[in-house]
Amino acid sequence: MSLHVSSELPMDGFVRAGTLAKVLGISVVTVWRWSAAGKFPKPVKVSGRVTGWPVADVRAWIAEKSNPTSQSASN
Template sequence: MHISLPDTGYLRLPQIIGRKSTANDPGLPALVPVSASTLWQWVRDGKFPAPVKLGPRTTAWSVESVRAYIQRVAE
């Protein structure tokens, strides 16, 4: 499956690891199919890009850094 990303902007955690669909929510496909705890461990280990704080309760990753990660692991 090919997932199109915008050229710039930010992605929140569910947009990266995906979200299962429910009766009221179509869900989101995973760009990086791992659990949230695995992704955060990868951030701590330097395997995945560090997020940025957009506000006191808002953490996100730049599209460019996620795209670079995906391209790097696809090689």
């Protein structure tokens, strides 16, 4: 998975699972599974039928995963 995708995300707001899957190169199901398992930020209910992830949370997750120091410290 390429974690240099932050330029493909909007600067702010929310992003939906399908967009995240495409940007991260994973399936939509994986986005939901990682969120449920605490491996990815939690989604937010934006409206009655729309759920999204805050872009700031996604960008922070990408930065954390891209930083080799934080990965070795968490293992």
